[in-house]
Amino acid sequence: MKGVVFTEFLDMVDDRFGMETTERIVGRADLPSGGAYTSVGTYDHSEIVSLVVELGRETGIGVGDLVKSFGRHLLTRFHAIYPQFFAEKPDLFSFLENVDAYIHEEVRKLYPNAALPEIGTRRLPDGSLELSYRSNRHMGDLCEGLIVGAIAHYGEAHRLERRDHPQEEDKQCLTFLLHP
Numbered sequence: 001m002k003g004v005v006f007t008e009f010l011d012m013v014d015d016r017f018g019m020e021t022t023e024r025i026v027g028r029a030d031l032p033s034g035g036a037y038t039s040v041g042t043y044d045h046s047e048i049v050s051l052v053v054e055l056g057r058e059t060g061i062g063v064g065d066l067v068k069s070f071g072r073h074l075l076t077r078f079h080a081i082y083p084q085f086f087a088e089k090p091d092l093f094s095f096l097e098n099v100d101a102y103i104h105e106e107v108r109k110l111y112p113n114a115a116l117p118e119i120g121t122r123r124l125p126d127g128s129l130e131l132s133y134r135s136n137r138h139m140g141d142l143c144e145g146l147i148v149g150a151i152a153h154y155g156e157a158h159r160l161e162r163r164d165h166p167q168e169e170d171k172q173c174l175t176f177l178l179h180p
């Protein structure tokens with residue numbers, strides 16, 4: 001997983017829970033990298049899982065809730081770092097439709113070893129947007145947080161419904177419905 005995800009995660013922990021908490025969770029998690037991340041590095045995906053599990057132990061907050069709130073936070077950071085992806089898209093649905101076809105493709109050009117999910121979108125006749133998520137990294141909660149962050153960013157009032165489907169091979173499969 002790209003270092004930017006780790007550096008943004010640890011910055012969020014610093015801001016919300018204090019630097020002592022960050023130091024404690026980095027010390028307690030079993031991190032092959034030792035926890036010294038740079039935004040351009042690449043680290044084992046299991047390290048982010050270990051860090052979130054330790055943060056859950058430390059704060060008493062459930063791991064799923066922590067990952068979702070990290071997703072919301074990450075979306076605001078992506079807006080700060082990559083404003084062009086937002087400027088090009090005037091509304092939420094066209095932004096989300098652009099993630100797989102364009103944004104993650106650009107990420108792949110920058111970082112050929114990026115591990116990105118399969119995201120599909122389709123507009124339904126009732127005006128909803130259906131977004132599907134498939135990935136063997138099982139970061140559906142991060143996906144949900146990123147969507148909630150995007151809804152907030154565009155200031156549109158959509159009801160979000162999540163459906164968890166049976167795993168396919170080792171991939172987590174979800175669909176999200178954004179009701180008009």
Ligand code: HEM
Pocket residue numbers: 001002003004005078079082085086096099103104107113114115116117118119131135136137138139140142143146147150
């Ligand atoms: C400007 C917007 C965005 C940028 C720049 C961006 C970029 C990235 C980057 C750099 C990664 C890490 C890849 C790696 O570690 O190898 C990633 C992963 C991911 N992205 Fe995006 N992303 C954006 C928006 C979104 C949105 C809106 C969603 C949800 C609909 C999304 C869903 C995900 C998920 C779930 C992952 C984790 C990997 C996985 O589950 O397989 N991203 N993205």
